Amino acid sequence: MTEFGKTLSRTETTIPGLIVFDLPVHGDSRGWFKENWQREKMTELGLPDFGPVQNNVSFNDAAGTTRGIHAEPWDKWVSVATGRIFGAWVDLREGPSFGTVFTTELDPSRAIFVPRGVGNSYQTLEADTAYTYLVNDHWSPEAAYSFLNLADETAAIDWPIPLADVEISAKDLAHPRLAEVTPIPPKKILVVGANGQLGQALRAEYEGVPGVEFATRDELDISSPSLTSARRWRDYGAIINAAAYTAVDLAETPDGRRDAWAGNVSGVAALARIAAEHGIALVHVSSDYVFDGEREGEWTEEDVVAPLGVYGQTKAASDALVSTVPRHYIVRTSWVIGEGKNFVRTMTSLAERGIDPKVVDDQIGRLTFTSDLARGIRHLLESDAPTGIYNLTGTGVPTSWADVARAVFALAGHDPARVTGVSTAEYFAGAAGPVAPRPRNSVLDLSRIEATGFVPESAEESLRRYVTGGGA
The missing domain is CATH 2.60.120.10 (Jelly Rolls)
Structure with missing residues (x-):
C-alpha cells in the first residue's frame, strides 16, 4: 500500500x-x-x-x-x-x-x-x-x-x-x-583542434587513455552545417575546444576580422548548442585579452571584461556563449607556450644567431605552458569541479616579456644583457600593418583553480625545462 x-x-x-x-x-x-x-x-x-x-x-x-x-x-x-x-x-x-x-x-x-x-x-x-x-x-x-x-x-x-x-x-x-556481458564504456572525450599547440599537449596528456578522440579541422570543421550529425553526440561526456583563431594583429584587418569572428564565435556557438542539447561538458580556452589591462593587481574570474581589440572581443563573445551551457569550463589563460613557433623559441634562435633583440617591457604577466594547461583541463573534468570560469597560468612572480627574453638568453648560455627593454609604443612604431592593442597587465589570479586541488607549475621552472630540455 x-x-x-x-x-x-x-x-x-x-x-x-x-x-x-x-x-x-x-x-x-x-x-x-x-x-x-x-x-x-x-x-x-x-x-x-x-x-x-x-x-x-x-x-x-x-x-x-x-x-x-x-x-x-x-x-x-x-x-x-x-x-x-x-x-x-x-x-x-x-x-x-x-x-x-x-x-x-x-x-x-x-x-x-x-x-x-x-x-x-x-x-x-x-x-x-x-x-x-x-x-x-x-x-x-x-x-x-x-x-x-x-x-x-x-x-x-x-x-x-x-x-x-x-x-x-x-x-x-x-x-x-x-x-x-560486454560492459558499457564511459562516455568519450572529443578534442577539437587537435593539431594546434594545445591540441598536441592534450594528445600527450591523454596518451593511452581509452575513449579520448582527437579531431583536426580537416576531420571536424566546427563551422560546418553538418556538425550536428557529425557524431552520435550522446556518446560524449566532454568536448575540449582547443581550436581558436589567434592571429591578434591580423584580426584587425577586414579579412582577419571576419575569420576571427567565424573561428572564435560562430564555431563556438555551434559547439555550445550541441553541448547544451546533449548534456556534454564543454571546455573552452579563453584569454587575458578579454581584459583591458588598465589596472594593477591580479584579474579574477569575476572581473568585468573590456577587450581592447578584435581578437579580445571575439574571445569575450565566445566566453559568453559557452557560459550558457549547463556544464561548462572556461579556462582563461595568458602568454601560452607550446610546440611550434612561439616567443621562447624565437628568443632562443636570436640568441644563437648573435642577434640582440628589443623586447617589450611594459606588459606584465606569467607564461603558461601547454602541458600545464592540458593537465589543468584534465583535472577539472576528472575532479568534477564546479562549472564556470577558471584562470590558469604558470605560478610565480609576474614578469615582462623583456624579463622572459633575458631568462631565455641566460638559460641558453648567452648574456641576458643583450636584450634591450622598450615600451610597446616604441616596439610597434613604424609597423607595416595594423597592430592589435595589448593588455598592459595580464596577471591572472589563480586561487579558484588552486581551491579545486590543482596547483599550476612555476612559470620559471617550466621555462627552464622548456629551454634546456627542448619542449613543453
Whole structure:
C-alpha cells in the first residue's frame, strides 16, 4: 500500500550513481497526487540535471511480469504510477563496480534514478501495475547496449516470484551471463583542434587513455552545417575546444576580422548548442585579452571584461556563449607556450644567431605552458569541479616579456644583457600593418583553480625545462 506524507529525500545505493528517492504522495478518499519529477526540488537534493527528452509508460496486466536486465546508454528516472514493482539493478559499466547488484521495491511513493550503463529489470508484484520512465536520449540502432540474463548465477537476484512461474519474453531469456556481458564504456572525450599547440599537449596528456578522440579541422570543421550529425553526440561526456583563431594583429584587418569572428564565435556557438542539447561538458580556452589591462593587481574570474581589440572581443563573445551551457569550463589563460613557433623559441634562435633583440617591457604577466594547461583541463573534468570560469597560468612572480627574453638568453648560455627593454609604443612604431592593442597587465589570479586541488607549475621552472630540455 502506498505510504502518504513522506518527505522528499534521497538514499544512495551500493551502485555508484543509482539513487532512490522517497516522494511525497498526497491522498484522500478521492485518490492521490504526487509530483513525479520536479526539476528544481530534485536537483537541489542531488538528482543529476539529466535533461529528459522522452517519457515512456510500461503497463503490465498480471503480477509477476518480469522484464530485463537491460543496460542502455542513457540515464533514466523510473517511477510507479499504480501498483508495485520489485526492481533489480546490476552495474554493467566498465570499472570496479561492474557486477554490483542492488534490489528494492518501488511503489508510487518511491522512485529511482538509473545512470547510463546500469542494467535495470522489473517484476510486477500486483496486477495492473504501470511504471513510467523519463530518458534523456532517443533509442538508436547505433547506440551501445548491454544485457544480462535474469537468472545469472553471479548476480544471484532473489526474485520474489520465481522466474519459472512468471511471464518473460523469449528475448530476455536469451540474454548472456555476466562473464559474457560486454560492459558499457564511459562516455568519450572529443578534442577539437587537435593539431594546434594545445591540441598536441592534450594528445600527450591523454596518451593511452581509452575513449579520448582527437579531431583536426580537416576531420571536424566546427563551422560546418553538418556538425550536428557529425557524431552520435550522446556518446560524449566532454568536448575540449582547443581550436581558436589567434592571429591578434591580423584580426584587425577586414579579412582577419571576419575569420576571427567565424573561428572564435560562430564555431563556438555551434559547439555550445550541441553541448547544451546533449548534456556534454564543454571546455573552452579563453584569454587575458578579454581584459583591458588598465589596472594593477591580479584579474579574477569575476572581473568585468573590456577587450581592447578584435581578437579580445571575439574571445569575450565566445566566453559568453559557452557560459550558457549547463556544464561548462572556461579556462582563461595568458602568454601560452607550446610546440611550434612561439616567443621562447624565437628568443632562443636570436640568441644563437648573435642577434640582440628589443623586447617589450611594459606588459606584465606569467607564461603558461601547454602541458600545464592540458593537465589543468584534465583535472577539472576528472575532479568534477564546479562549472564556470577558471584562470590558469604558470605560478610565480609576474614578469615582462623583456624579463622572459633575458631568462631565455641566460638559460641558453648567452648574456641576458643583450636584450634591450622598450615600451610597446616604441616596439610597434613604424609597423607595416595594423597592430592589435595589448593588455598592459595580464596577471591572472589563480586561487579558484588552486581551491579545486590543482596547483599550476612555476612559470620559471617550466621555462627552464622548456629551454634546456627542448619542449613543453
